[in-house]
Amino acid sequence: MKTFILFLAFIAPTVVFAASSSSIAWTPETLNFVKHGNAEKGKELAQTCAACHGEEGVSAMPETPSLAGQLATYTYKELRDYASDQRSHPVMTSIAKGLSDQDAADLAVWFASLKPAVGEAGKQLAKAEKMVEEGDGKRILPPCFVCHGANGQGEKLDIPALSGQRADYLAKTLLEYKTGQRHNDIYSRMRLIAQQLSETEIKDLAQYYQQSK
Ligand code: HEC
Ligand code: HEC
Numbered sequence: 001m002k003t004f005i006l007f008l009a010f011i012a013p014t015v016v017f018a019a020s021s022s023s024i025a026w027t028p029e030t031l032n033f034v035k036h037g038n039a040e041k042g043k044e045l046a047q048t049c050a051a052c053h054g055e056e057g058v059s060a061m062p063e064t065p066s067l068a069g070q071l072a073t074y075t076y077k078e079l080r081d082y083a084s085d086q087r088s089h090p091v092m093t094s095i096a097k098g099l100s101d102q103d104a105a106d107l108a109v110w111f112a113s114l115k116p117a118v119g120e121a122g123k124q125l126a127k128a129e130k131m132v133e134e135g136d137g138k139r140i141l142p143p144c145f146v147c148h149g150a151n152g153q154g155e156k157l158d159i160p161a162l163s164g165q166r167a168d169y170l171a172k173t174l175l176e177y178k179t180g181q182r183h184n185d186i187y188s189r190m191r192l193i194a195q196q197l198s199e200t201e202i203k204d205l206a207q208y209y210q211q212s213k
Contacts, residue, residue, distance in 0.1 A: 035109075069111075072109050081184040116161065132152075169206075
């Protein structure tokens with residue numbers, strides 16, 4: 001909540017998109033529902049995800065995200081957003097439409113229980129690191145860490161973990177926020193940021209987070 005208030009201060013002069021962007025509203029009922037997802041049931045259902053997202057939820061395919069260790073609330077939200085066409089992708093839309101609310105909660109809790117992918121140190125990415133830690137006051141860009149956490153581990157509710165995530169996926173989805181093709185971020189939080197990032201910055205930030213632990 002604190003980070004959200006902080007962010008509202010950042011975007012106060014801009015207009016917040018009026019149309020609802022997600023099928024999910026974070027009511028106590030929704031939170032309670034996701035929290036009580038059945039991991040055993042989720043594990044069974046997850047067999048149909050393994051070919052793409054990996055046996056243990058760690059993806060080996062560049063543009064397919066890992067799901068292991070992701071916040072259950074975030075995974076649940078994304079599955080419901082694909083199902084309601086608030087987020088779209090040729091493969092995931094039809095898969096998510098075949099899942100019930102309960103299936104989505106069960107899967108989300110199962111994937112959250114798995115060990116996250118671990119990043120490996122690689123390139124020095126000083127500019128990306130600066131953006132993550134300090135943002136850019138000139139462009140009213142808040143540092144990524146205020147929302148995504150000091151180690152990219154994600155924060156409450158719908159702010160996903162990014163560390164160890166596949167760089168090609170991160171870059172692709174950031175570009176989609178930038179163009180508005182992906183628009184299921186509540187309050188336009190990621191679109192407002194991605195719009196201001198250059199394609200080079202996006203590539204470097206994606207690589208930075210893949211490498212981060
Ligand atoms: C045929 C390959 C394939 C299968 C099978 C598949 N997925 Fe996906 N999944 C993808 C791809 C590719 C993406 C990236 C889509 C995008 O860019 O929007 C994705 C994205 C996702 C996301 C969004 C993650 C994020 O970080 O935003 C979730 C959640 C997800 N899949 C869950 C599942 C679940 C649960 C199953 C099984 C019931 C499943 N997927 C089966 C390929 C697949
Ligand atoms: C004000 C809080 C906030 C800040 C600051 C922020 N993010 Fe986000 N980010 C979010 C939220 C919320 C989502 C999930 C939106 C959704 O539901 O689609 C998200 C999603 C993402 C995703 C999609 C992950 C996935 O698995 O699909 C990426 C990549 C990302 N952010 C990168 C960044 C980077 C890089 C920065 C810094 C330049 C940044 N974010 C700064 C709140 C923030």
